[in-house]
Amino acid sequence: MIDPDKPRKKRIVILGGGFGGVYAAIHLEKLLARVDAVEIFLVSHDNFFLFTPMLHEIAASDLEITNIVNPLRKLLRKVEVLVGEVKEIDLSNKRVLISRGYRNHSQEIDYDHLVIALGSITNFYDIPGLADLAVPMKSLRDAIQLRAQVLRHLEEANFECNPAERQSLLTFVVAGGGFAGVETVAALNDFVRDALPFYPNLSEGMLRVVLAHSGPVILPELGESLGRHTQKVLERRGVEIRLNTRVKRMTENKVFLAYTAPIPCSTLVWTAGTVPNPLISPLPCAKQRGRIAVNQFLQVSDWP
Numbered sequence: 001m002i003d004p005d006k007p008r009k010k011r012i013v014i015l016g017g018g019f020g021g022v023y024a025a026i027h028l029e030k031l032l033a034r035v036d037a038v039e040i041f042l043v044s045h046d047n048f049f050l051f052t053p054m055l056h057e058i059a060a061s062d063l064e065i066t067n068i069v070n071p072l073r074k075l076l077r078k079v080e081v082l083v084g085e086v087k088e089i090d091l092s093n094k095r096v097l098i099s100r101g102y103r104n105h106s107q108e109i110d111y112d113h114l115v116i117a118l119g120s121i122t123n124f125y126d127i128p129g130l131a132d133l134a135v136p137m138k139s140l141r142d143a144i145q146l147r148a149q150v151l152r153h154l155e156e157a158n159f160e161c162n163p164a165e166r167q168s169l170l171t172f173v174v175a176g177g178g179f180a181g182v183e184t185v186a187a188l189n190d191f192v193r194d195a196l197p198f199y200p201n202l203s204e205g206m207l208r209v210v211l212a213h214s215g216p217v218i219l220p221e222l223g224e225s226l227g228r229h230t231q232k233v234l235e236r237r238g239v240e241i242r243l244n245t246r247v248k249r250m251t252e253n254k255v256f257l258a259y260t261a262p263i264p265c266s267t268l269v270w271t272a273g274t275v276p277n278p279l280i281s282p283l284p285c286a287k288q289r290g291r292i293a294v295n296q297f298l299q300v301s302d303w304p
């Protein structure tokens, strides 16, 4: 609780409860364990830390939600957690504006030091159909939505007599060959193939799982040889890999990739684009490709 009438301690405010924000908070808690003159606040949308690298396992029903969320209040003992939406960052006046609770209660918080760890958001690049029809894979809600959609499509396909309709229900395209896309396509592929025996009217031959990637090899972060190895493993397990291509458009039952015929498909998982959090762009500090430029200590040099 921030009491405006009390003389305030030196205050560190951390924005974001993902990897960046939570690990900064854990480190500061240890560093300042015996220092009483400093208070630390962490502001985040949710009161839990989400282990995003295992998000696809929720989508594929491999794990329960509680396995990948960790309550922030359990993780952090000295840091005070403020659940709310960061609305504005005012670097000049060292103040952030947040909105909290169902009634959108506005609150201004002054700080002495600010940690900005708000992550990125999904970018659909204005590709027609994507914002309405594609499923992103970034939040817990996305993973739950994908699982529900896949199960719904299996159910519908099981009694669908029209082969074209059935094909689009049973085709799953994942766009993006980075960690999120590759892990998601692998988990999704296992999930639907394992589920198939429970649907008497469906067979393996009806199923298509496709990974579309804009580069020549998937997982560019890991280097060419690991990327090629992963491609082979995925292909062995039945995933079609489309390289050097991009999603151009999506309709309710088709995905249009560059240079090839449209794929009959009603589930497109979009992991192919992110942009920095929109709260970053109005900040008057130096940026590199829309991201805040920092020095080797992750400090913003012109706003110490």
Ligand SMILES: Cc1cc2nc3c(=O)[nH]c(=O)nc-3n(C[C@H](O)[C@H](O)[C@H](O)COP(=O)(O)OP(=O)(O)OC[C@H]3O[C@@H](n4cnc5c(N)ncnc54)[C@H](O)[C@@H]3O)c2cc1C
Residues within 6 Å of the ligand: 015, 016, 017, 018, 019, 020, 021, 043, 044, 045, 046, 052, 053, 054, 055, 056, 084, 085, 086, 087, 117, 118, 119, 120, 137, 138, 179, 180, 181, 183, 184, 277, 279
């Ligand atoms: C499916 C998937 C698999 C992945 N697999 C891997 C992997 O295997 N290896 C790897 O290295 N990386 C992986 N990643 C990437 C990794 O998850 C990200 O790099 C990492 O989460 C980035 O951490 P962050 O703290 O910068 O941002 P985030 O984790 O996105 O955290 C941002 C935080 O800020 C909060 N926030 C944002 N805006 C506001 C606001 N306005 N008000 C309040 N709170 C706000 C969010 O709720 C969130 O808590 C994967 C990502 C996904 C989605």
